[in-house]
Amino acid sequence: MSSVRSNGGTGNPVSILIVEDDAPTRWRISDALSRESEFSVAEAATLGEARQIVNASVPDVLLTDLQLPDGNGMELIREVKQRNGTTEIMVISILGDEESVISAILVGANGYLLKDAFPTDIADTVRNLLRGHSPISASIARFIVRRTQGGPGTNSRVSDLNTAKLTRREIDILWGIAKGFSYADIADHLGISRQTVPGYIKNIYRKLEVNTRGEAVFEALQQGLIKL
């Protein structure tokens, strides 16, 4: 499925929409991706501009900042997800802080891109994403597994992060990632094939995703009312 879209220049290039209000940042990300012939990059500085582009054509990849001058990037993620479920979405984050990233994951994002990431890393991340490898950072993995524990430091009673659906193996994989083990190490340790690890991670994202058709849940997420 993903290989159809990353056609390596033989067909239509992959359309990417970058939504970022800080111009220098937007440019550097855009530059990093435009360099590659396989990508066709569109830019938007506001939610309004982004909506216009999405209305015209839903992109294959959406990279969006969450704090936009005229609204929250989460709204855009949700709208795009509703229009086209196959669009790969990433959040552009300054610090990769879990609170905003996890909120975005809950509405359908598959990870985040740091604003100061090196150009080559940016292109690689997007390519991996298209290959079906949802990136997950150690801090995000840590954030999720610590909520599966319900131990000290987490107040599981008020956490609405739905970790109950995660299997033991998925949690083990998250622990491995949180502790900096490579996919290969994790696979060896758990006795699974190395190629299956990205699939597990994609599953984890899907399980965490909330049903955003419920307006109340989305509103609460946006306003930070739901405890993660």
Add this chain to the structure above:
Amino acid sequence: MTDTLTIARPRDLRLPTYLGLQLIIMAACIFLLQLDPPRPPAQYQVLSAELRQDEAVWLAIALPHRHQRTRTDAPPFIYRMSFERAPTEASQPWAIFLPRFTSGVEVAVNGATILDSRLNPTAGRVDRNIPAIAPIPSALLRDGPNEITLRLFVWGPLTGYLDTIYVGPDTELRSSYDKRMLLFQTIPLILAAWQGTVGAILGFIWLSRRHEHAYGWLAAAMAVGVIQQFIPFPTHQILHGFLGASVPLESALVLHFAARFTGLKVSSRLGWFVFLPSLIILAASAIGDPEVVRTTYMLLGPASIGVFVVLTAVILGWSALFRSERSSFFLGSTLTAVLVFWVHDALTVLDALPGERIFLGRLSYSVVLIAIGIGLTLRVVRALNQADDFAGRLFRQVRDAEEKLRASFAREEERSRKEALAAERTRLMRDLHDGLGGQLVSIVALAEQQHGGSATVIGDAARAALKDLRLVIDAMEEIDGDLMLVLGSWRERISAQLRAHSIQLEWQVLTPGGLPIFPGLRPWHVIQVIRLLDEAVTNAVKHSGAKKLRVIIETIHDVPEEASGRISVEDDGSGFDLCIPRVAASPAHPRTGRGLLNMKRRAELCGALLTISSGQQGTRVSLILPSHFGTTPSADDRDGAAGERH
């Protein structure tokens, strides 16, 4: 239907079982009664005697001899008998041994009195079976026939009785006497002392636990038993009365005990009624002459004792059978034994039994009382143990509850501390995100657009600042001593940094799970450790020209039983001179020296051991972490946090 049958069966079996056991006990007791007390060899017995009927009229009789009636006030019976001593036996001392007589004797050999049992008050107690022995002074003895004159005094409720007497060498007779004394004097005395002790214990138990009536009744019964043991006979008339009343009183008290013990409800009128026989006997002694006392006792004593013992046995048997009380089962069985001895004694008093007049009822009664007393004492001890256990359990429970409460307080405190930290972190993160973070990203982006020169330096600096910012935020999250969780994020950060400089990162975790959990690991420790490692990586990136950087993480056991961790950063670069002052002055690497100093200080702040080796093959920075991190940050920590960035 089947159910009722199966339930009924044990009870159906229980009665035959109980009765069968009682029969076995009775048989054992009867067998015991058939055993004769020790006697000297038969060759020394004197079997024939003459009883004086009147002045100078002697009637030949055979020993043992019984009189048909008592003569409490009458003059004694006088016996005359003779024995031979061979001249060859003159060398050894001789004695006369009377195994059993009632109630008192005075013995004269060849006209000289050598024994008067009345001088020994306990020997007068007919219920004791006390024997008598007296050495015959050799001056009195003649070769050939010698004459014995024996006066038998009769008192108490019993008729006169004289068993076979033995005359012979003292050594031949003495051992039988000693054995009988052991059986009928020493052992009863020991039992009495024992009974007194157990009775006193039960009395004290009752005094401090007044609701345990059974203990009180049994203690009273034992007290009566002990007192009567030490009353001599003959003695004062009132004491005679008490002696006669003692056993009915004792058995009445035991009956009360049995009723209380089995929880039987007894009306108080009936309860007092059982003391009537003993009161009547006592009253008779106060007014009447010895004959009245004797008659009253003979009428009431044995009969009431028998009734009470039977009643006690029945109550205990009933409890054993219908309440399945194991202790009642045991007590009931002992009472059966007493009952057998009592029947034997009663028949003996009535002269209905042949053979020696040996009374064992009293003795068996003492044994039973002691057995009951020990049982009760054990019950108290067991109850005390249970109480102790209970108290211990309660104590443990309270302590556990206290600990849980304390732990829960501590947890609550810890939780709120962590929540506060998390909230602070979130707030800080938002601030940094909106302000500083955005600015730094803009600087990075702008610097990149300028291409080369100072712009690159500015960009790198801004990127380093962002990296540090992420470290601080990362370190602030609670990780519960699991440094691996921080190293995971650090790996992501340095891999981006190393990728940009085309340095390959080799990440090796040598021990499963990586590092142990470090109790006491706090965010400020984490910041020091990660900055130190950052410094090592930055040195490698900037100054070594390395193509490969290896991070090795392992658990080590330098101190036995205490796991610690080591993190090493190795590069394959050109290395540098470790002599810090010179390096610091070296224009080629102006910052390396400063960086090394910073690393050393950070290691010291955490109590970690830092070793750096550098050479042509590269540099190796090895950090051995303490198994326990210190609790308070040092004073110059702030200074450290504001340390040099590259």
